[in-house]
Amino acid sequence: MLTPAVLAAGYYGFQLQYPAAKTAQACSGMLAVNPVLDLAGKSELSLLGLGFDVSSRQFDVSGDVKEPAGLATRCTVDGIEIAIETSAGAQNAYGAYQDEKVTPVPLNGGWQGLMVTKNGEATASVLLSCRNWSPEEGSGILVTADSPYDVEATESLRLKLARASVGTAQRAADETGCDSEPGDSGKLTAPSADARKVSAGAATGTCKKTTSAPTVRETDAAKAPVEECFRGDSLRLVAAYGPSSDASGAVVNGKYGGHDAPSGVDSTSAWTSAACQGALGVGYYHATPVEGSDRKFTSDPLTKAERADLEHFAEQSAARHGCRNPSALP
Incomplete structure (x- = not known):
């Protein structure tokens, strides 16, 4: 039994x-x-x-x-x-x-x-x-x-x-x-499967008020560990926070997205950063040529409009995440 x-x-x-x-x-x-x-x-x-x-x-x-x-x-x-x-x-x-x-x-x-x-x-x-x-x-x-x-x-x-x-x-x-x-x-609602392509003047999300290209590819603007804005077919703007910023190489090569300085320009990127609270750590904002491009910022630097777009993109992303104002670009 x-x-x-x-x-x-x-x-x-x-x-x-x-x-x-x-x-x-x-x-x-x-x-x-x-x-x-x-x-x-x-x-x-x-x-x-x-x-x-x-x-x-x-x-x-x-x-x-x-x-x-x-x-x-x-x-x-x-x-x-x-x-x-x-x-x-x-x-x-x-x-x-x-x-x-x-x-x-x-x-x-x-x-x-x-x-x-x-x-x-x-x-x-x-x-x-x-x-x-x-x-x-x-x-x-x-x-x-x-x-x-x-x-x-x-x-x-x-x-x-x-x-x-x-x-x-x-x-x-x-x-x-x-x-x-x-x-x-x-x-919660279902996120879209991809970004949307719109004219620059119609952008309401991550590319809002950027002007250096006639068309953009963007997503909604919300709190996210990574945000992106594509300026036409040539320039990519990215914001990364916390572990996503660390994943860019920050732990190994420097706290600012893999760099030692809070802002700067090298051959393949222009960047700035901002101090954030808690797990967000350092907000890292950068512009890079799109994949497949042979553009070098040392020989073909950002235009005045492109610099302004990066600065604006960084400022509005930092504000959404409650971070301090990003460092000035050199």
Whole structure:
């Protein structure tokens, strides 16, 4: 005859086969279970866990950062890759976003986040600043999440990915004692798949009030770790904050986006920077020739209008993020 203890153990083992139970155990218990299940095409009532594969592992972000218990962690939930780590020393700031052929589109609802859609798949990044964490304690929380394998990143799926990402960031903050200011999940809408091309005079987002080219490619202007504005087919303006700024080489080569000076011009970039609060660290704003261009700023420098566009782009981005005024260009 089976004892109550044996029956309870068997029931618990059976419960662990449920998708909801498996998801709740993943990534150190920091996932927003229902939004992640929804992204995976399941619900908390799903009873069939066979073939619903979940795995987790922990990693160190940096020898200079002492992470809270449970961080950093990475997991796969039925083909969905998720990483949760401190913003200082982060290894996954850009996710699938690695070239200028795709443009980061901001999340809304007051969240510091972005989404990139490439080859039918999407990656979301969400940054939460922790007011009670020093840089040595990680400064903040960064969540990156990929859409499921072999599933088209439709508008509906992009919204589910956004909800899973921000929900996980908030749960991770709650679990680690991070004092943050989250956005409003109820106000999230699906990010666009890409930037939009408009005339310069019609720009209302990241390229607003820039004048050096007749047409621009822009996204909405909102709080995001990375913002971009393309001036015609020749010049790219980028703003990067926190781990996204660090990912540009700042940790290795200098705190200002890989440079030692807060502003300057070299052969391939013109840059300025601004001091920001918390996990945003240093705001790094730069202009570069578009990919494939052989332009060198040493021999073909920025025009007066292009310099003004970079300065304006940096100023309005810094203001959105609550940063100080950017340094003057030399």
